[in-house]
Amino acid sequence: MTTSTSTAYDVARVRAHFPQLAEGEGLGAAHFDGPGGSQTPDVVARAVYETLAGPLANDGDVTPAERNASRALGDGREAMADLLNVNPRGVVFGRSMTQLTMDLARTLAQGWGPGDEVVVSRLDHDANVRPWTIAAERAGATVRWADFDPETAELDPGQVEAVLSDRTRLVAVTAASNLLGTRPDLPAIAGLAHAAGARLYVDGVHYTAHVAVDVEALGADFFACSPYKFLGPHCGVLAARPEVLEPLRPDKLAPSSDGVPERFELGTPAYELLAGVAAAVDFLADLVPGEGSRRLRLVASLAAVEEHEDRLRARVEEHLVSLPGVTLHSRAARRTPTLLATFAGHDPQDVRRHLAARNVNAPAGSFYAYEASRRLGLGTAGGLRIGLAPYNDDRDVDRLLEALTESLDGA
Known part of the structure; x- marks a missing residue:
């Protein structure tokens, strides 16, 4: 089993903030469903809870409840501004x-x-x-x-x-x-x-x-x-x-x-969600501990994430192309760590169910990219989508590759 990780990116440290990845009786799920929605770290859930549990009203500056709402709104805007480098x-x-x-x-x-x-x-x-x-x-x-x-x-x-x-x-x-x-x-x-x-x-x-x-x-x-x-x-x-x-x-x-x-x-903002947004951006900025402004730390952390995810993607891609009957549709020179595959003689939904039974989550479909799926000749059925996220590690990839091989062997 491959266990090496980048020295700049401590994936075990990152995973410790995701209670849904914890091992109970056996392994927690290996999530390759991030493109549809990532898992949520504990600090984000805590920010949402604490905002709702504290005094909260429409934003203003008279009462503590109003000030809490204003703070959540302002912090959310500032956080997204740093993430996107905008005003x-x-x-x-x-x-x-x-x-x-x-x-x-x-x-x-x-x-x-x-x-x-x-x-x-x-x-x-x-x-x-x-x-x-x-x-x-x-x-x-x-x-x-x-x-x-x-x-x-x-x-x-x-x-x-x-x-x-x-x-x-x-x-x-x-x-x-x-x-x-x-x-x-x-x-x-x-x-x-x-x-x-x-x-x-x-x-x-x-x-x-x-x-x-x-x-x-x-x-x-x-x-x-x-x-x-x-x-x-x-x-x-x-x-x-x-x-x-x-x-x-x-x-x-x-x-x-x-x-x-x-x-x-339109209407009253979801202040608790905006507090969660600010917490998520802060978490991203600290994926690789460093110094400087939040924007500078975000750039450094996301560069490390990109390197980590690309390395794992290369492992998955190398294995997929070695399997008989696999068509890999993700071929662009510059791309995210997201792979779409179809399998001769196998319905992608059946492959998905086989993986899910082994606690490996990788969905199948066209994922609202209807025009792209049709252009590929896949209709609305699409294929199996494997998407990597900052919390995926080599053991996740090992489990995915083992389950995929087993599924395509007809086990």
Whole structure:
């Protein structure tokens, strides 16, 4: 059994904060289901509990309950600003990335009409496709599709350029495919979109869990992500420069704040979840103990995570390609530690159930990446998705590979 780990990354120390990974009677589950939602460390759960257990009200500055709410909201914005390297005044919280994207699509579409164009990608999760196609169709705008190469799983910037025009108002593209792990060249795509006079909306849900994000460097005008994919609670985040948000007029209640970013947040924020978000970002910043600002520590920790996850991914990938009848669809040169596989003569759902019976969690399906799955010729059935997270270790990988081999041998 392989037991080596990076000297810079102490995975045992990280795992100690995840009670759901603890061994009871036998081994705890080996989780390769992080792309659908990561496990949650104890410090995040404690932050949510302590916020709810303390005095809490709508935010303000008169009572302790109001001040607790204001602190949770401010801490959450500051934490996400450090994680994404953005201005906290441009951090919008919502129920989910999908909800935030739907809301923004309706808002932006107020200025669209016949002759305008919107570009979406076949690589993307439906949450970065359907909101834009619905909004465009209602406004009478035209939808253009940027394709990816199913043989390489790459989305070449040239595919985006081919569907741009001086009528393009928005380009929507993923920073990393939740199905294949592909990481398109976002700065190149951003340059093309901006040269055409369009804004770029980036789905960073899968990307943010694995890479140190710099929204400005990526060239994104809007960047959306989901804290529950990177060890936090269930909510969504949309980030943009405040000056980009200022001219936008979303539907809102008359008495609610007209300030930015508050005008984009409908109703009372989930203060306890925002406290959990701040705790998750602090936890990420301390994955590799170090000194300096939280932003600097985040960059260092996430670089170590990327190295750790890529090493484990290489182990899984090497084994998968050695098995007969396995097709590995994740082939892009730059990608997250996420692999999609199908198996000749085996339904991916049967493989999934075999793994689950051995306490190894790796789901099967198309995971809302409908367009990508269809483009691969997999329909809506998709394949088995194996996704690594900061808490996975070599023993997890050993268990996965043993269970996969057993399943495909027909045991």
